[in-house]
Amino acid sequence: MNGQSPTANWSAIAKAGERVRLRFIGASTATFFDVRIPGLKLKVISTDGQPVVPVEVDEFRIGSGETYDVIVDIPDDRAYTIFAQSMDRSGYARGTLSPRAGMQAVVPELDAPVLLEAVDMMGAMAQSGVGGMMGGMAMQSKVHHSRDEYGPGVDMRVDAPRLNLDDPGPGLRNNGRRVLSYADLKSSFAQPDGRAPTQEIELHLTGNMERFIWSIDGLKLNEARPIHFRKGERIRVILHNDSTMIHPMHLHGMWSDLQAPDGTFQVRKHTIAVQPAQRVSMLVTADAEGRWAFHCHLLYHMAAGMFREVIVA
Numbered sequence: 001m002n003g004q005s006p007t008a009n010w011s012a013i014a015k016a017g018e019r020v021r022l023r024f025i026g027a028s029t030a031t032f033f034d035v036r037i038p039g040l041k042l043k044v045i046s047t048d049g050q051p052v053v054p055v056e057v058d059e060f061r062i063g064s065g066e067t068y069d070v071i072v073d074i075p076d077d078r079a080y081t082i083f084a085q086s087m088d089r090s091g092y093a094r095g096t097l098s099p100r101a102g103m104q105a106v107v108p109e110l111d112a113p114v115l116l117e118a119v120d121m122m123g124a125m126a127q128s129g130v131g132g133m134m135g136g137m138a139m140q141s142k143v144h145h146s147r148d149e150y151g152p153g154v155d156m157r158v159d160a161p162r163l164n165l166d167d168p169g170p171g172l173r174n175n176g177r178r179v180l181s182y183a184d185l186k187s188s189f190a191q192p193d194g195r196a197p198t199q200e201i202e203l204h205l206t207g208n209m210e211r212f213i214w215s216i217d218g219l220k221l222n223e224a225r226p227i228h229f230r231k232g233e234r235i236r237v238i239l240h241n242d243s244t245m246i247h248p249m250h251l252h253g254m255w256s257d258l259q260a261p262d263g264t265f266q267v268r269k270h271t272i273a274v275q276p277a278q279r280v281s282m283l284v285t286a287d288a289e290g291r292w293a294f295h296c297h298l299l300y301h302m303a304a305g306m307f308r309e310v311i312v313a
């Protein structure tokens, strides 16, 4: 945490009665962290620097490139552990909030290793009810995989993606804690650009786990042509995850306005973590002329080719 190992124990002074704002920045190369402070509620007030309607949780997952601002109220003069276990449960980062320097609190055990569930591979096929199977079936007819997705570079394709945002993700489901999901993140301002999109671009997040090939629509950066946004245009970008990994997708230069499954404005972000077998829609206003990077924020995925150039002209 802040460059210090768990044993070095990064610490800050926080006394009883104080209200503390913590800014969490997912500064890792390729690690998702699941963050909590046992004994304290976390009031999330912004993500990626953009205010959200405050929401109180026990825990949140943060991907590379994401940020969350969190308010905590300190009830007692004791130490509190800021505990951030890696998503694969191979280790953790930690820090301490305490009234005096040199204190520490109990560090929780790591949770059990994360196992993927059916929804992470089959998407909506594994869900039940109107929002699941039916929603998935409705979308199924629209799912189109590019020709380049059929080859040795892609080992999975999802035909019935899940569209819901109310899933905290693999390893955080039903863990007894109130865990943040994107459905809990609601921008505290109206959609800044209410125009309907005039262009729709669908991008599939693709790869081959065993060969460590990562791509978009089956093509690595060096094999793909740039994506063109017309200056000033409002554009819908659909991100469809055909893999079993979570990809924190980051578009430079312009905001990504994530839409709820019903098409309403959900939250403005710059990095959107797309879960396994999930399909999300975001709206972008192409208000920044130039050449921009659009990539997975996991460094090794980006370096392997899960990357596109976006040209706004």
Ligand SMILES: [Cu+2]
Pocket: 245, 246, 247, 248, 296, 297, 298, 301, 302, 306
């Ligand atoms: Cu990725």
